[in-house]
Amino acid sequence: MHITVTKSIFKNTLFVFSFLIGLCCINPSLNLAQTTNEDGWETATEEDTAPKIDTTIVERKALLAYGGDSIKIASIEGKLGVLNDTNATIVPFQYEKISFFEGEDSTCTRWQGTLLVQSRGKYGVLDATGKPLTSLYEKIEFMPETCQSASGKTKVMLFHDKGKVGLADAYGNIVIRPSYDEIEFIKYYITRYGDTARIERVLKPELITAKKAGKYGLFDLHNNVPLLRSEYNSIDYLQDIKVEEKKKTHSTHILKIKQGTNYGFILLHNQAILAPQYQYLGEFSTEKGKTTGAAENLIALVQKEGKWGWINLEGKEVIKVNYDAAEPFRKDIAFVRKGRNWTAIDRNGKKALEDSYEEIKYLALESEQNAFFKTLIIAKQKGKYGILDIEGKTLLNFEYDKLTFVPEKFGFNVEINGEEKFVNLKRK
Template sequence: MRIALSILIILIFSSCSKENKLLAPVKYKGKYGFINTKGNWIIEPKFDSVGIFYNGYADYYIKGKSGLINQDGEIIIPAKYSFIGNVESDLALVEIDENYNFSDLNDNLISDISFYDVGDFSENLVPVQFKDDGKWGYMDVTGKMKIDTLFDYADIFKNGNGLVEIGDLEFLIDTTGTIIDTVVSPGLRYKKYRVTGNADNGTLGKVSMNRDTIMPNKYSSFGYVQNDKFWFKQNGKFGLADNLGQILIQPIYDELSYFSDNGLARAKKNGKYGFINEKGKTVIDFRFEDVGGFKYGLAKAKNNSQWGFINKSGEFVIEPKFDRIGHQFRPTNAKFESMYEYERNY
């Protein structure tokens, strides 16, 4: 019984160390570390710089060299590389003398040679380019070349298919390197709207695919569509319009972001930052030196040259005492995560 209880306790503590924590990278008294949403140090500030957590690991820098830590702050790979990338398939991309290789989590390079360029791992294969002839092939997670360097370009695999180029032709190959299809250029993607005019002289406009005018040619910039709305810039000021071209918020802001998942957008007016809703109502007063967007109920905010985190009422829940906040809170086990959700193709 005691043995079973001891094993259970060990398993609990092991699982705690791998839990998906919400952490933010912050700079305090010249050094970087990570805090949780209560403002407590999870990883003490001892690094010259840090990145974000991805798949449970984050890059860090000391004296210009990069290494890898886990979510408990333990050094997995010492700081000895010019660059270290995200961990995929328990491997991290590393840069050595302007060439690339992959390191496992025991700090061992998986290939005897380094590459001129590489892509990302997908389906346990990664596209790699040799410097001598510029050709691309695919390497597996053990460092062995699985598909020979025959291609002028090679992309990642999706659903067992990889896109490659030979001369002016594109092909789909399977994971053995066998060509299974010739790719026909799909041409222009379907878009609901088209931008016309020139941004440099403030003559941008929007028309439908039937060439009906949505926005006349008098703007200098448009944002992506988000919930059938988008920001626009006119005469140096930002406002909000809908997909029919109706102006929802007049261009009165020096800056305007996309809307966070709590319905608030970061805005700047008269030199100060605050937050507005989609109707243009000020929800958090314009009193901050700078702010970031909301994520997981918190937004970074700056007052008196120091950074902290505020809630949706505009109150500091983590006092402004940091030199810098590198990124909003995000799960340590997450992969890529967008700050805002919007339509990139419209």
Template sequence: MKKIFIFLLACCIQFVNSQELALVKKNSKIGFISKDGNFKIEPQYKSAKSFSEGLAAVEDNGKWGFIDTKGTWVIPATFMDAKDFNSGIAIVKKDKDWVYIDKKGAVQKAPASEKLFDFNNGVAFIRQNNKVGLINSKMAIVLEPKYDMIKPFENGFARVELNKNWGIINTDGKELVEPAYTEIGNYFKNTTWARKDKTFGIVSAGQFIPVEGAEKIWDFETQDLTFAKKNGKIGFIDLKGNWVITPIYDKVKAFSKNLAPVCIGSKWGYINTKADFVIEPTYSDAEVFSTNGLAPVKEKNWGFINETGKLVIPTQYGITANGIIALFVQQDKGFIDGVARVKNEGKWGFLKPDGTVLSNQWFENAELFSKTEKNNTPEVATEKPKAATKTVTKKKK
């Protein structure tokens, strides 16, 4: 009986810690809804940011602090600005300086750095004498500054530049691919793509394998295939650098659920891993399939199809923000963890897989749902594969 009680208690704790909330704007005020469509925190803030690790930065009378998922102030609003928590640490602007704080609001003494950088995957950059290294959330140096640049970590790996050559490190600062390449991709199953001088290829087990005729290679995502360009057309290669789908397409996006969006001329359809069209090219745009088996497709507006090509949600929505300044922090498209953010008649809401709108509510703004775990586990892979290589640069705080 005791073991059963402990198991049920653990399940309850896991449920509480894994709830998801979305920031929404209604009547010019910001609040947070849960996935049942009800307000967990009523709209009351002029400015706020999404939850991260159980806390959300919100503004109160021009100052920023942090609330928990009940709307209770955990860290008083005394800062000029505030960033999200990651790895148990957030950057805030105290008076005129940016500093690190923990979840109790205590300022953390970090090693000297010419700039202050956000934590990600349990580490943050430090820069000394124009060289970049790493610290962990305990403010200990993990990697002495030695690289000219480190790109943001993805799934525990980061691209590093040294003397205009690129390699790969992990969060321990260990060099997995030596900086010997003119250009390099993400690290996926101990493999990456790279460019050596003018030759594109695959790096595996320390060996560079040229890919015949490749003019460009994109990142590997959720499957063992990625797309590459040859003679101006795009096809797919495998982890060994073999062409497995002939480059005949004008545009493509990543494989997911063994289906990939491809464009011939101006029309998009979906092929399988044998290059057979499962869904004929009839759409003006198309995105990758989510894990629930639905993909966004566009005629004049966006709707959703299933893996057989059946239109299950009519093409009547928008899925991205237009304009010079993006409306959203995250622009991921399609179904993510069971809901899809869409636009209808100038308002934003969340679709369920059956096509109904979550709680039948529309908002002036709606950020993606974010998990509210109250632990220090860094975020890693996202659910949806991307269409191209990310090139995020570090910004001064």
């Protein structure tokens, strides 16, 4: 009886073992454990990459950069993968999310075919053939600014790792280590002629600011070098200029840098830095407002320790910083004040108007289309208002208590001794 029971147990055990062996032969994937490579990606089996027919197409896109072939994001039983035109699997059906990594701008083709996938709560980027380009990170962000430049150096993506952000290039190489709180492109704005809308652009060479512990640094993607350490309160675009040097002209940009309450600047073509020391820093120009010239002739209005003056692009003080107030140059004169009296000076710091005034300002903004209006000056002398031209010639005598310009009538509503009237202004 004992022998019979033992044989029965042996037969049952043998049957179960044979069944498991047979089951594994029928479905080989059951005896292949899912492996993970050093970048965190799951390794696909042959079954994972076999052609898939029973799929739901989520999105399809033709790729001009790949000869017009199309790829399809598809779904099987809640898992996403990617198929080509022949329904062969190029990205295994093992991801929670898959999307085309190209932003919302349909005109941007430089990321065409790049795929963003989510695996086990982390994100990675693949190319159109299914090849992983990055490691898996907490988050990967598309940067639309990368579409505004054709430079391969700017084809970068923002990734998050352990609560910090860094930059990787299109091949997954780390450009900036994930040790910053914020990374952004340096931008500027242009206005089309006759249009008031501002258009955002990215600087060239393409620059980014990297923020750490509340302070900003500067990195040049074009040359792959850091320009400023993360020790500035702000780094902003100031202007573009052309610097004449040794019979050559260098097109460059100026960035305004701030430490505490003081401003300085960095020139991008030679990376020259003026340490922050001014409470105000204006734009640089030469005669008649031109932004092309030798470094010593490009000057900007500054304020230091409560006083105003001008420095050149070499950082030298060209008009002494000793005025109580000052306005930028227009038509090569600038209004300045010492004590209570205003006057005007030229670019050499010499007096441009004979008299002094209690108040002085231009009648029209620099954006005024009428060129003559922009040369008119309204001033106050001995309590009365009058009008001067740019050369200091009196066009309306200083006898009015109030004076309001009416451009459509080319004259002024005035008040004199309590009487209101209209006064014409003759053209020069």
